[in-house]
Amino acid sequence: MSYAELRARMPALAGKTYFNYGGQGPLPDSSLEAITASWRTIQELGPFTSAVWPFVESQMAAVRSRLAAACGVGPHRIALTENVTSGCVLPLWGLQWQVGDELLISDCEHPGVVAACQELARRDGLSLAVLPVQAISAQTGEEQLEAAVLTSLEQALTPRTRMVVLSHLLWNTGAVMPIARVAERLQGHGRQPWLLVDAAQSMGCIPLAEAAAAADIYAFTGHKWLCGPEGLGGVALSERLLEQAEPTLIGWRSLRHEGSAGSSWHGDARRFEVATSCVPLLAGLASSMELLAAVGSPETRLARIRAGSAQLWQGLQQIPGLETLLQEPPPAGLVSFRLTGNGAPSPEAVVAQLGEQAIWLRSLDDPHCLRACTHITTTAAEVELLLEALAEALA
Amino acid sequence: MSYAELRARMPALAGKTYFNYGGQGPLPDSSLEAITASWRTIQELGPFTSAVWPFVESQMAAVRSRLAAACGVGPHRIALTENVTSGCVLPLWGLQWQVGDELLISDCEHPGVVAACQELARRDGLSLAVLPVQAISAQTGEEQLEAAVLTSLEQALTPRTRMVVLSHLLWNTGAVMPIARVAERLQGHGRQPWLLVDAAQSMGCIPLAEAAAAADIYAFTGHKWLCGPEGLGGVALSERLLEQAEPTLIGWRSLRHEGSAGSSWHGDARRFEVATSCVPLLAGLASSMELLAAVGSPETRLARIRAGSAQLWQGLQQIPGLETLLQEPPPAGLVSFRLTGNGAPSPEAVVAQLGEQAIWLRSLDDPHCLRACTHITTTAAEVELLLEALAEALA
Numbered sequence: 001m002s003y004a005e006l007r008a009r010m011p012a013l014a015g016k017t018y019f020n021y022g023g024q025g026p027l028p029d030s031s032l033e034a035i036t037a038s039w040r041t042i043q044e045l046g047p048f049t050s051a052v053w054p055f056v057e058s059q060m061a062a063v064r065s066r067l068a069a070a071c072g073v074g075p076h077r078i079a080l081t082e083n084v085t086s087g088c089v090l091p092l093w094g095l096q097w098q099v100g101d102e103l104l105i106s107d108c109e110h111p112g113v114v115a116a117c118q119e120l121a122r123r124d125g126l127s128l129a130v131l132p133v134q135a136i137s138a139q140t141g142e143e144q145l146e147a148a149v150l151t152s153l154e155q156a157l158t159p160r161t162r163m164v165v166l167s168h169l170l171w172n173t174g175a176v177m178p179i180a181r182v183a184e185r186l187q188g189h190g191r192q193p194w195l196l197v198d199a200a201q202s203m204g205c206i207p208l209a210e211a212a213a214a215a216d217i218y219a220f221t222g223h224k225w226l227c228g229p230e231g232l233g234g235v236a237l238s239e240r241l242l243e244q245a246e247p248t249l250i251g252w253r254s255l256r257h258e259g260s261a262g263s264s265w266h267g268d269a270r271r272f273e274v275a276t277s278c279v280p281l282l283a284g285l286a287s288s289m290e291l292l293a294a295v296g297s298p299e300t301r302l303a304r305i306r307a308g309s310a311q312l313w314q315g316l317q318q319i320p321g322l323e324t325l326l327q328e329p330p331p332a333g334l335v336s337f338r339l340t341g342n343g344a345p346s347p348e349a350v351v352a353q354l355g356e357q358a359i360w361l362r363s364l365d366d367p368h369c370l371r372a373c374t375h376i377t378t379t380a381a382e383v384e385l386l387l388e389a390l391a392e393a394l395a
Numbered sequence: 396m397s398y399a400e401l402r403a404r405m406p407a408l409a410g411k412t413y414f415n416y417g418g419q420g421p422l423p424d425s426s427l428e429a430i431t432a433s434w435r436t437i438q439e440l441g442p443f444t445s446a447v448w449p450f451v452e453s454q455m456a457a458v459r460s461r462l463a464a465a466c467g468v469g470p471h472r473i474a475l476t477e478n479v480t481s482g483c484v485l486p487l488w489g490l491q492w493q494v495g496d497e498l499l500i501s502d503c504e505h506p507g508v509v510a511a512c513q514e515l516a517r518r519d520g521l522s523l524a525v526l527p528v529q530a531i532s533a534q535t536g537e538e539q540l541e542a543a544v545l546t547s548l549e550q551a552l553t554p555r556t557r558m559v560v561l562s563h564l565l566w567n568t569g570a571v572m573p574i575a576r577v578a579e580r581l582q583g584h585g586r587q588p589w590l591l592v593d594a595a596q597s598m599g600c601i602p603l604a605e606a607a608a609a610a611d612i613y614a615f616t617g618h619k620w621l622c623g624p625e626g627l628g629g630v631a632l633s634e635r636l637l638e639q640a641e642p643t644l645i646g647w648r649s650l651r652h653e654g655s656a657g658s659s660w661h662g663d664a665r666r667f668e669v670a671t672s673c674v675p676l677l678a679g680l681a682s683s684m685e686l687l688a689a690v691g692s693p694e695t696r697l698a699r700i701r702a703g704s705a706q707l708w709q710g711l712q713q714i715p716g717l718e719t720l721l722q723e724p725p726p727a728g729l730v731s732f733r734l735t736g737n738g739a740p741s742p743e744a745v746v747a748q749l750g751e752q753a754i755w756l757r758s759l760d761d762p763h764c765l766r767a768c769t770h771i772t773t774t775a776a777e778v779e780l781l782l783e784a785l786a787e788a789l790a
Contacts, residue, residue: 012438015439020443024443025442032438036431039624044406047625048419049415082671083670084671093643109656111647111654111655112646112647112650112653114656115658119645221671230674231674231676232673246518248488248643249485250480250484251511252480252506258506258507260760263510274477274478275481275507276419276477277478277626278626278673278676355444366655
């Protein structure tokens with residue numbers, strides 16, 4: 001399948017110029033059809049009958065295997081979740097902490113995860129520390145980035161560090177973090193800190209098997225770069241986490257024998273699954289992942305994504321009154337830039353102004369900037385259109 | 396709209412004889428169409444644009460208001476959830492406990508909720524006690540039930556009781572618990588114990604405004620008696636719980652200013668909402684609730700439900716080798732019965748045997764029995780068919 005063929009299957013991309021893949025990806029019409037077909041099958045066989053369970057189980061097993069393959073781990077290490085937050089936060093609450101343990105959180109994490117860590121720290125008497133990566137990722141070229149992040153980590157680690165929270169692909173600057181190297185470093189630390197990775201932006205955007213297999217909690221969603229339906233994601237969990245963490249949000253899906261409260265938890269990652277969720281979404285995510293795979297390997301797709309983001313990044317260098325956050329063409333599909341001119345409009349005003357032309361990008365609060373994403377369905381003409389509209393808005 | 400017209404809109408009811416409404420309700424085709432239409436609208440306006448937010452917000456506000464009206468509370472007291480478990484367990488983890496606090500849990504609660512309480516007790520040093528209602532509900536007529544449950548409560552309360560967990564409509568025996576009276580009694584208790592009500596079976600089956608308004612946590616789902624899509628439910632929270640409980644599973648939807656981790660929580664029940672969920676399900680639940688309302692008031696619908704369950708209950712009295720759990724026709728739509736004959740097949744074997752005739756009921760573990768549910772779409776002919784099949788299976 002060609003990029004153009006995939007694009008033609010996405011009604012969301014008709015009639016607008018779309019750069020918010022990092023917020024939510026467009027759903028292919030065939031994926032919506034797969035969801036609807038799954039609902040019809042469930043109604044035909046069920047909805048609550050012995051005849052429908054094999055279908056439901058096969059849907060879950062298929063998506064679990066697909067996600068496991070993307071993460072380079074066994075399916076027993078994948079829990080299906082409603083969103084990235086559930087995947088990050090639920091295993092977190094099940095770990096054993098000691099008063100004074102330190103959570104080292106990068107300065108590029110999503111407010112939801114940070115707020116969850118703050119609340120965990122408040123309740124369990126943990127302390128919070130900041131791992132600076134925002135300035136590094138903006139000032140350092142790709143080749144030196146890995147070393148610079150590891151240096152920052154080295155300076156931030158203390159003997160009390162018990163967890164590191166770091167996104168794989170930073171949602172604001174768009175830089176890729178060396179997760180596998182960070183994991184390696186943490187193994188040599190006396191407390192062997194847990195590594196929690198927010199993979200909201202990486203899943204479907206960059207190859208991630210090495211990082212996902214190295215993290216303790218690698219939480220992602222299907223509704224951004226994978227172009228699946230909203231409300232379905234997952235998390236890859238390490239073997240040691242599966243041995244040590246207890247579930248917190250517990251429902252019948254957490255239990256080995258769902259009919260009995262005396263049951264033990266599932267031995268595998270399913271102990272972090274909860275209760276009834278929307279089964280038909282599984283067919284939609286499977287369909288979208290299949291379409292992406294039909295277009296090319298993760299490496300091929302990343303090359304396409306980077307061609308778009310490089311075109312955008314280079315074009316942005318030519319527009320007075322703005323500066324890209326990254327000093328080099330982006331390693332993935334997120335392109336963020338600040339407005340620097342005297343009397344420049346706010347990022348929010350630019351979003352509104354371009355929105356009137358059906359060109360969609362978003363503003364971010366920290367750093368206060370604009371972000372445009374290019375995916376495999378982005379065309380060179382779209383990037384040109386955005387550049388022209390930005391130049392006009394800032395003129 | 397007549398019952399027959401509603402029934403005709405439910406593809407799940409074609410070609411089978413269905414008594415598992417308490418497991419999952421059939422989805423009307425117009426609700427599936429509403430879901431699909433919502434997805435198309437989101438793709439057309441969004442999926443992540445300023446143009447789509449008003450639509451998303453209106454969908455959430457509409458369902459929140461509808462559920463609030465059903466619960467007889469203000470919309471600020473309703474949090475939308477993925478399932479009953481989330482609604483029960485998330486507020487629970489945010490309450491403040493003292494070592495030694497006692498959780499008094501009825502002996503008719505769902506294993507998921509019980510397991511969650513066990514884990515909470517293990518972590519926070521709480522103790523667990525059992526509130527016996529199963530035998531009472533089976534042995535006591537409807538008129539005496541309220542007094543008997545209150546007596547059982549009186550005997551089980553201790554000065555350390557800090558929470559009572561009790562379903563509104565017991566999922567196994569099918570009896571209705573006097574939630575408002577229990578709440579009243581707890582107000583007079585020195586510790587003012589929290590009242591957590593599993594409303595999985597009551598929402599959509601019986602009028603519930605009095606109970607929902609009286610409980611601290613009244614958690615329900617849309618996919619059982621409301622005939623909405625799986626993966627969307629809600630919880631009504633008391634004012635005092637909103638004042639005192641902190642969210643545990645925290646994401647951007649919990650925060651007043653989603654862009655900032657320093658943000659305070661939402662002041663209302665939204666603090667217990669998490670992050671991205673499947674927005675199109677809202678349209679499906681709204682559609683199903685509208686259809687039910689078009690058929691009749693909650694009171695009218697309960698009368699219809701009870702006509703079916705009474706017919707079934709009375710027919711069951713005529714079949715040798717089984718006995719109903721309740722001594723009188725059921726107060727709602729759940730009809731449970733034990734197999735008592737010598738050499739009787741197991742409940743599971745009966746489920747399988749009737750399943751081969753496309754007659755669907757389920758078995759329960761505690762007590763080990765069979766359960767058949769009648770809803771407003773159940774016909775007298777279906778009940779007859781079930782009775783004949785049971786008589787034959789036990790002959």
